[in-house]
């Protein structure tokens with residue numbers, strides 16, 4: 001525990017809020033992900049996971065608070081921070097008419113990679129994401145699982161040490177989920193990862209730590225065992241008691 005606390009924070013949400021008019025999509029959300037951790041970001045639909053992740057990546061500006069990646073403030077030093085960051089948005093920016101080969105080549109050049117360095121990085125992400133069998137098929141024709149892995153490969157091209165993955169297994173069948181999880185486990189060996197999900201088994205299977213958000217507010221941060229204790233041994237129960245109707249309306 002003490003040892004873990006000494007590791008460098010690579011993802012920091014510091015009092016992050018996002019208001020849309022009077023509605024708070026996120027309210028004073030604070031947590032840290034330290035070097036080498038894989039943290040699951042849990043919450044029901046509409047809890048504010050994507051909003052928080054978009055603020056962490058610098059994709060949207062917080063109304064209040066600060067997001068830091070590898071120590072860089074994502075509003076003031078976004079370019080430096082982005083060098084460390086790979087982001088897989090919920091509905092990834094995939095170019096459906098392109099093939100994975102064409103898309104990776106395009107993004108590698110956009111990132112300033114050329115020659116042998118470009119080839120090496122493309123080979124590396126194709127290997128990590130297991131894409132070799134689909135490299136020449138249009139992305140539109142690929143299964144959802146492969147589409148997710150193509151999205152992931154793009155986020156990995158510049159070899160970032162921090163990954164923010166927004167529901168990478170959403171809508172996949174069990175076999176596809178296995179494939180994406182295998183990829184994430186490989187990545188977790190060398191990278192710091194924040195992964196949003198509402199699949200509780202994902203938390204048990206992968207995460208060192210869990211952050212739970214409900215109605216824009218952080219309601220739990222700690223290890224999986226601590227979460228299970230809240231549910232008297234049952235993660236489903238814990239999730240329900242933290243995020244169910246009773247959790248937000250104590251008088252109901």
Ligand SMILES: Nc1ncnc2c1ncn2[C@@H]1O[C@H](COP(=O)(O)OP(=O)(O)OP(=O)(O)O)[C@@H](O)[C@H]1O
Nearest residue numbers: 020024025043044045046047048049050051052090
């Ligand atoms: N641009 C926007 N304008 C107004 N409201 C928004 C906007 N973006 C998000 N919201 C609202 O903020 C809340 C949080 O949305 P968000 O997408 O962050 O939730 P989420 O936890 O990622 O949910 P899901 O699991 O369904 O993706 C929702 O009520 C959503 O409708």
